[in-house]
Amino acid sequence: MIGDFDLLHRDEPFDPFSVVLFKALQAIAFLFFIALVIVSPKAKEGKVDSKAEFLITVDWPDGHSDDLDLFVQDPLGNIAWYRRREAGFMVLDRDNRGGANNFVEVNGRKVLSVARQEMVSIRGIVAGEYTVNVYHFAALTGHPVPATVTVQKLNPTVTIVAKETVELGGGGMERTAVRFTLDAGGGVTGTDRTAKSILQTFYNHRRRGG
Structure with a gap:
């Protein structure tokens, strides 16, 4: 049975508030990462500005x-x-x-x-x-x-x-x-x-x- 592999802890009570809070924190972290990618300048490796006059x-x-x-x-x-x-x-x-x-x-x-x-x-x-x-x-x-x-x-x-x-x-x-x-x-x-x-x-x- 699946319970024999100790994959589910049936004795621990289910707390819906904790689950909602955890999902909210995940969403905030994801949005912060997206904003950081958009704002940060893209690195252009190996490119040298060779502007000539x-x-x-x-x-x-x-x-x-x-x-x-x-x-x-x-x-x-x-x-x-x-x-x-x-x-x-x-x-x-x-x-x-x-x-x-x-x-x-x-x-x-x-x-x-x-x-x-x-x-x-x-x-x-x-x-x-x-x-x-x-x-x-x-x-x-x-x-x-x-x-x-x-x-x-x-x-x-x-x-x-x-x-x-x-x-x-x-x-x-x-x-x-x-x-x-x-x-x-x-x-x-x-x-x-x-x-x-x-x-x-x-x-x-x-x-x-x-």
């Missing part, structure tokens, strides 16, 4: 074998390039090596990409002049390569600060695409294309023994 890109013909590099120098002298992908507030988001790394990974598989683009994002404001140069790292085709540099201001709305095309005629050539100046609030106060060598900065640094 400016986006600088260089594009050259799709499928081209030559390797072009984007160099960006900020007013403090920081330089974002393929050997220093994070410098100050600047980040080189992709180093495109022309025909040498024309694959991107999609869902764990390597997919051929013909796009030729490098991109630097600026994620904070430093007042002063920025210089954007393009360097012809490897000339495999033996022909001049047109490179289009676009500078976009992203906030509060996307606007094009500058869009310039320069021609790279051989390995080792460096060209200034644009120089632009920001005020303390991130407003663009001027642009020009006066040539300025960023590579010379490295050479001068070595001569000083830095």
Whole structure:
């Protein structure tokens, strides 16, 4: 019989008030839990706010074998390039090596990409002049390569600060695409294309023994 397993305690009196009170406490606890879930902010694990203020890109013909590099120098002298992908507030988001790394990974598989683009994002404001140069790292085709540099201001709305095309005629050539100046609030106060060598900065640094 079921009474032999001591699952029911027949000797204990039944108290309906205690049962009602217990159920009420359960309901209150459940409602409190629901309210806590609604009010508490949802955790977003692994998500980093990478808000950018400016986006600088260089594009050259799709499928081209030559390797072009984007160099960006900020007013403090920081330089974002393929050997220093994070410098100050600047980040080189992709180093495109022309025909040498024309694959991107999609869902764990390597997919051929013909796009030729490098991109630097600026994620904070430093007042002063920025210089954007393009360097012809490897000339495999033996022909001049047109490179289009676009500078976009992203906030509060996307606007094009500058869009310039320069021609790279051989390995080792460096060209200034644009120089632009920001005020303390991130407003663009001027642009020009006066040539300025960023590579010379490295050479001068070595001569000083830095």
